[in-house]
Amino acid sequence: MKACVVVFPGSNCDSDCWHVLKDVAKSDVQFVWHKESLLPEVDLIVLPGGFSYGDYLRTGAIARFSPVMRSVEEHVRKGYPVLGICNGFQVLLEAGLLPGAMLRNRNLQFICRHVYLKTENTSSPFTNCLKHGEVLRVPIAHGEGNYFCDEQTLETLEATNRIAFRYSSETGELDEAFNPNGSLAHIAGILNEKGNVLGMMPHPERVSEAILGGEDGKKIWDSILSAVA
Amino acid sequence: MYTAKINVTLKKSILDPQGKTTLGALHSLGFDQVKSLRVGKHFVLTLDAANSEQAKGMVDEICQKLLVNPVIEEYSVELKEAVKVSE
Numbered sequence: 001m002k003a004c005v006v007v008f009p010g011s012n013c014d015s016d017c018w019h020v021l022k023d024v025a026k027s028d029v030q031f032v033w034h035k036e037s038l039l040p041e042v043d044l045i046v047l048p049g050g051f052s053y054g055d056y057l058r059t060g061a062i063a064r065f066s067p068v069m070r071s072v073e074e075h076v077r078k079g080y081p082v083l084g085i086c087n088g089f090q091v092l093l094e095a096g097l098l099p100g101a102m103l104r105n106r107n108l109q110f111i112c113r114h115v116y117l118k119t120e121n122t123s124s125p126f127t128n129c130l131k132h133g134e135v136l137r138v139p140i141a142h143g144e145g146n147y148f149c150d151e152q153t154l155e156t157l158e159a160t161n162r163i164a165f166r167y168s169s170e171t172g173e174l175d176e177a178f179n180p181n182g183s184l185a186h187i188a189g190i191l192n193e194k195g196n197v198l199g200m201m202p203h204p205e206r207v208s209e210a211i212l213g214g215e216d217g218k219k220i221w222d223s224i225l226s227a228v229a
Numbered sequence: 230m231y232t233a234k235i236n237v238t239l240k241k242s243i244l245d246p247q248g249k250t251t252l253g254a255l256h257s258l259g260f261d262q263v264k265s266l267r268v269g270k271h272f273v274l275t276l277d278a279a280n281s282e283q284a285k286g287m288v289d290e291i292c293q294k295l296l297v298n299p300v301i302e303e304y305s306v307e308l309k310e311a312v313k314v315s316e
Binding site for chain 2: 104
């Protein structure tokens with residue numbers, strides 16, 4: 001697989017993503033600076049976590065106008081996979097490549113801890129190696145991950161199986177008690193209409209090797225590898 | 230030249246945790262008379278435009294394109310012709 005990791009000023013999970021794509025997913029991976037308007041020919045684009053433009057104005061609001069985003073949109077239009085993690089998810093929302101918006105966490109705090117995710121969609125390029133209802137243990141690290149969209153959008157997301165992951169208990173139970181940030185319908189990750197764009201707040205790149213305390217995130221990279229093979 | 234003062238707030242239908250926390254702080258300071266509080270953003274910009282209509286149009290475009298996220302926010306604009314500086 002050929003992949004690239006977009007680097008915005010303020011990205012800070014770019015090296016982690018690069019490392020996992022290179023050393024765990026054994027891919028040909030390169031960084032792309034956000035000022036580039038032409039992307040290399042790749043199978044996968046990753047928009048990494050961080051604080052692009054210092055989260056000024058709104059998270060992802062300024063990065064979404066970076067020159068590289070036109071090529072990202074083109075890549076999406078062609079049907080290739082794009083994965084946005086944390087700030088990458090926020091950029092995708094601001095760019096309109098995914099519906100909805102992020103609000104401050106319900107408790108106003110930056111939350112950095114492991115959470116459990118219940119897999120809801122198993123047919124996308126990012127989740128095809130997962131079983132329906134499978135629970136993953138993945139860390140989150142964000143201050144604005146409280147997903148919001150209007151009622152109609154939520155209905156569409158539910159009806160078209162575009163909610164990829166929801167925050168849950170260790171056994172997959174859904175309840176406000178297991179929702180760390182107040183996200184609508186416990187949403188942790190959503191897909192676009194075509195299914196080739198996934199935005200998720202949790203960080204799979206931080207749990208893709210046993211030495212780092214878990215390998216649950218690896219299933220997402222494995223899914224992408226099998227989808228583009 | 231025109232000066233535009235833009236207020237951006239979360240839509241009324243959206244819970245504003247920052248506002249709620251600040252309201253709670255005011256109550257704990259004894260300001261029980263305060264019944265509601267919303268936190269927002271304030272932008273002041275000066276711009277070149279031929280007339281106020283053009284200025285208003287430009288400010289609306291700026292808000293919709295960048296300053297406001299219509300999914301969660303709404304805005305109001307106060308537009309004034311800036312006082313010309315004599316040469």
